[in-house]
Amino acid sequence: MNRPIVTTGQHPDERSVELAGQVAGELGSDFVPRKKRSVRKLMKEFGRPVVVAGKERYEYHTDPDVQPLFFHPGLAAIRIKRIRDGGNDAMAEACGLRAGDSFLDCTLGLATDSTVASFIVGPGGRVTGCEADPVVAYIVSHGLETYTDSPQDVLEAMRRIDVRRVEAGEWIARCPDNSFDIVYLDPMFEEAIEESAAFAPLRSAGVHGIPDDRLFEEARRVARRRVVLKAHFKSALFDRHGFMRIERPNTKFHYGILDC
Ligand SMILES: C[S@@+](CC[C@H](N)C(=O)[O-])C[C@H]1O[C@@H](n2cnc3c(N)ncnc32)[C@H](O)[C@@H]1O
Secondary structure (H helix, E strand, O other): OOOOOOOOOOOOOOHHHHHHHHHHHHOOOOOOOOOOHHHHHHHHHHHHOOOEOOOOEEEOOOOOOOOOOOOOOOOHHHHHHHHHHOOOOHHHHHHHHOOOOOOEEEEOOHHHHHHHHHHHEEEEEOOEOOOOOOOHHHHHHHHHOOOOOOOOHHHHHHOOOOEEOHHHHHHHHOOOOOOEEEEEEOOOOOOOOOOOOOHHHHHOOOOOOOOOOOHHHHHHEEEEEEEEEEEEEEOOOHHHHEEEOOOOOOOOOOEEEEEE
């Protein structure tokens, strides 16, 4: 990956400069004073992605023509409200999630699914999320710890997620057999889904490779109850790895389940 440079917002005070320096240190990147330059200009000048470490939020700019990636709960709060009101959630149903479960998310992304899972499994359960893109993992981890603009139980669900800045295959290989009730994979779609605007920044950042066979084998070994795959309905991964597909009329992504 092309290591980003880290800078401040347009009008930084002393604290903002300090903060951006700290973020650069934690990311193992270089701090570059903003000097009123636009992000587009910085990207062109340095030929690298740009992290803007503001006091409000951290933004990851990988493409000058795409919105930057920053942490937000996405649909998590709405999905949790629906669950609280007795409604259903397709991911939670595919996983058969219950209070007290342990859930390994191999593709954390913006942690929307993990936040919903964390709400359902509750404080007695456990959610671990692996994210292979170190900058995405850093920004999402910071957001999960510091975001405040959601109901208290959603925030508590976010705070309980254990984020691992690592490629899932590497991490899962070190997990004992049957150590998570559910292992979940939601890799980047091989096919772009145009209507999914919320994920455009992740599509521009993030890791795009299709998970290899080894990750699926390890997922099966580590899952006590079920491995769940979310993928484009045309994805060959369902058949290749023997998932039973849950058909979802009028949606472009499907869930596949593999009971252990
Ligand atoms: C489609 S997004 C996941 C979205 C997520 N389910 C959510 O609710 O926000 C896929 C994410 O998984 C990451 N990823 C892809 N392959 C990975 C792997 N082998 N290990 C860890 N992370 C991976 C990508 O960088 C990206 O952030």
